[in-house]
Amino acid sequence: MQQIRDVLKARHELLRTVRDFFCEREYIEVETPNLMATAPPDPHIDPLGVRVGEKGPFFLHTSPEMGMKKLLRAGHKRIFQICKVWRVEDHYELHNTEFTMLEWYREGSYREAMEETGNLVEFVTGRLLGRVPDNFMKPYPVHELDMLFQEIMGFDPFRLDREGFFDALKQKGFFGIDDKDDWNSLFFKVLIQEIEGSVKGRKPYIITGWPGSISTMAKRRDDNDRMVERFELYIDGLEIANGYSELTDAPQQRERFLEDNSHREALGKRSFAIDEAFLGALGTIGYPCAGVSVGLDRLLMAVLGKKTIGDVMVDRLII
Numbered sequence: 001m002q003q004i005r006d007v008l009k010a011r012h013e014l015l016r017t018v019r020d021f022f023c024e025r026e027y028i029e030v031e032t033p034n035l036m037a038t039a040p041p042d043p044h045i046d047p048l049g050v051r052v053g054e055k056g057p058f059f060l061h062t063s064p065e066m067g068m069k070k071l072l073r074a075g076h077k078r079i080f081q082i083c084k085v086w087r088v089e090d091h092y093e094l095h096n097t098e099f100t101m102l103e104w105y106r107e108g109s110y111r112e113a114m115e116e117t118g119n120l121v122e123f124v125t126g127r128l129l130g131r132v133p134d135n136f137m138k139p140y141p142v143h144e145l146d147m148l149f150q151e152i153m154g155f156d157p158f159r160l161d162r163e164g165f166f167d168a169l170k171q172k173g174f175f176g177i178d179d180k181d182d183w184n185s186l187f188f189k190v191l192i193q194e195i196e197g198s199v200k201g202r203k204p205y206i207i208t209g210w211p212g213s214i215s216t217m218a219k220r221r222d223d224n225d226r227m228v229e230r231f232e233l234y235i236d237g238l239e240i241a242n243g244y245s246e247l248t249d250a251p252q253q254r255e256r257f258l259e260d261n262s263h264r265e266a267l268g269k270r271s272f273a274i275d276e277a278f279l280g281a282l283g284t285i286g287y288p289c290a291g292v293s294v295g296l297d298r299l300l301m302a303v304l305g306k307k308t309i310g311d312v313m314v315d316r317l318i319i
Contacts, residue, residue, distance in 0.1 A: 014296060030081050101293055
């Protein structure tokens with residue numbers, strides 16, 4: 001019972017601290033629906049489908065992103081939300097079907113959002129631990145993904161098509177690839193097996209320069225149109241946050257959704273109707289903005305030095 005009391009107290013302090021952080025920075029807290037008529041067609045994230053009586057299927061949101069972007073047209077440039085989200089994932093050491101997400105949107109680009117994410121991590125750590133340990137003090141190292149590939153694998157995948165990427169990995173004797181893997185599948189296998197572990201450490205660090213093919217709603221970089229203005233923050237090899245400069249071009253966003261649906265169908269997954277209200281809202285955002293999402297269960301796990309996500313989730317402890 002003591003363990004459960006400790007987790008309840010830690011989660012209470014985390015939620016209160018997060019709200020203090022954003023309220024001090026003149027954000028307003030918002031709420032958006034959990035139940036959606038459709039879902040973003042991300043090929044790599046599957047929503048939980050539900051029925052309401054004879055109606056449906058509806059979908060529990062995998063992120064409040066689409067709902068929150070619709071609110072940006074109301075004129076508030078700084079909004080945040082803490083909510084439950086659901087993704088079709090098995091219960092592993094680092095995953096849970098239902099988890100708690102923090103998401104916020106602000107004016108500016110991913111650069112400002114990246115700086116603010118670091119400030120949040122430092123602020124939360126100081127509150128929960130009573131002080132900021134040396135390894136959690138900013139600045140946090142920033143790595144470019146293409147450079148990490150070059151240093152660790154000896155080549156830059158962003159310069160290669162699928163066949164070139166596959167051949168480069170075969171020449172390296174990379175284990176676990178096959179002829180059915182597309183470019184994105186090859187990328188994720190190398191990322192998980194080689195890249196993430198190579199920069200692992202207790203000090204938070206940031207990786208930027210992610211592929212546009214896995215970041216449907218992010219703005220493309222000016223210097224490389226195969227990359228987007230996106231970052232991910234890690235602690236000890238664990239992804240804690242990801243954020244990006246938002247794509248606000250509605251026609252381009254429609255094209256990307258159609259591409260994602262085609263990709264889902266090729267993988268044998270269902271496609272999703274395009275949310276026209278979302279596309280309509282994008283056209284009303286008349287300024288550069290960025291958004292960030294943080295897995296709060298993972299953040300708490302990292303700050304407290306826990307090894308599994310079950311150590312900080314009450315429902316796992318009382319089963």
